[in-house]
Amino acid sequence: MRLPVIFILLTVMIDAMGIGLIIPVMPDLIQDVDGGSLAEAAIWGGILSTTFAVMQFLFGPVVGGLSDRFGRRPVLLIALAIMALDYVLMAVAGTIWLLVLGRVIGGITAATQSTASAYMADISAPHERAARFGLVGAAFGAGFVLGPLLGGLLAEYGTRAPFWLAAVLAGSNAIFGWIVLKETVTDATRRAFNWRRANPLGALRALGRLPGVTRLLVIYFIYHVGFAVYPSVWPYFGKERFDWTPATVGLSLGLFGITMALIQGGLIRPILKKLGERGTVIAGHLFSIASLILIAVVSSGTWVLLLTPLASMGGIIPPALQGIMSARVADDAQGELQGALTSASALAMILSPLVMTYTFAQFTDAQAPIYLPGAPFLLAAGLSTVGLAALLIGTRRSS
Known part of the structure; x- marks a missing residue:
């Protein structure tokens, strides 16, 4: 595999590791x-996650548009360098407001996932893009494996240790990229930077004019709202429901990441071949709905872990949707598309952590009318059902 592609996959993996490292x-x-109770900490956790997502939402199209204008290479390298410094800030933060500032900066730098995906689109033929996006998803899953595992282990050395490792990884990858990354934006595909299109609403509006893309963007958004229940609530859910330690939370998320990486990196190709992109999206929704309901109601931590492969099957949805949409967008707008998708997923992460952690707090507080720590997962299952219905109804109308 070419070194620039390895760098792109490492960048996505380190993005995921940076997130996963700190979750436990x-x-x-x-x-x-x-200070405060676990329920109060969950609320602050939702605020931090939402702050991160707001920045991704606002800057996803900006970063994607800048990469269409100035190239993928400078955007990725500058963002990685700033990301490394941001993790240093969070490692030494002594107040909740410094942590909030760290999430502001981190959200902006993490918006480069759109640029990484655009790079993969640049080097792939249209019929290869869904599988290549699956490879990017696999890299994210691999990072999600290593991040929580290392974060849980490093927690034994203090709550700040994972941030130091994340800083080293981001800085090292920036140096690697400086050496090996080749530019893929040429004069033929370079496009002028336009602030009207470089804001999330403008980018979504522009893409929404393309046939069938609006509905797919909505489905993509709904999927991410439901999927965000895992990073938003999982550590609090595990601690409350099963009395899990940070190490156990890390191991459980690592298992989830392993299965996600295997599915997106390997199984998705035969699934796409057998079911097609639309059939893959339908199957992913069915797996997601079933797993979310089961996680919400089972009373054994062991059973939750055994359900992990089923839950991970929902990961086939995004690359299949990306493949469908990428085929409907011109080559000189791939960065814009990926930026808009980043904004859609970020918008989901703006809403979801607040809603999911609030739901968790309401159903686990001492004054809760019903004790149900799994309530956020039932809510996510309902959202997945809405996404599936939108796909099926839209397909029926277009046929």
Whole structure:
């Protein structure tokens, strides 16, 4: 495999590792910095996640548009360097507001996932893009494996240790990219930067004019709202429901990441071949709905872990949707498309953490009318059902 592609996959993996590294320590870190109960820490965790997502939402199209104008290479390298410094800030933060500032900066730099996906689109033929996006998803899944595992283990050395490792990884990858990354934007595909299109609403509006893309963007958005229940609530859910330690939370998320990487990196190709892109999206929704309901109601942590492969099958949805939409967009707008998709997923992460952590707090608080820690997962299952219905109804109308 060419070194630039390895760099792109490493970039996506490190993005996921940076997120996953800190998930196991967030409940204890927030309680250490701000005090309060676990339910209160969950609310602050939702605020931090939403802050991160707001920045991704606002800057996804900006970064994607800048990469269409100035190239993928400078955008990726500058973002990685700033990301490394941001993790240093969070490693030394002594107040909740410094953590918020760190999530502001981190959300902007993490918006480069759109640029990484655009790079893969640049080097792929149209019929190869869905599978290549699956490879990017597999890299994200691999990072999600290593991140929580290392985060849980490093928690034994303090709640700040994972941030130091994330800083080293981002900085090292920036150096690697400086050496090996080749530019893919040429004069033939370069496009002028336009602020009207470089804002999330403008980008979504522009793409929404293309046939069938609006409905697919909505489905993509709904999927991410439901999927965000995992990073938003999982550490609090595991601690409350099963009395899991940070190490156990990390191991459980690592297992989820392993199965996600295997599915998106390997199984998705035969699934796409057998079911097609639309059939793959339908199957992914069915697996997602079933797993979310089961996770919400089972009372054994062991059973939750055994359900992980089923839950991971929902990961076939995004690359299949990306493949459908990418085929409907011109080559000189791939960065814009990926930026809009980043904004759609970020918008989901703006809403979902607040809703999911609030739902968790309401159903686990001492004054809760019904004790149901799995309530956020039932809500996510309902959203997945809405997404599936939107796909089926839209297909019926277009036929």
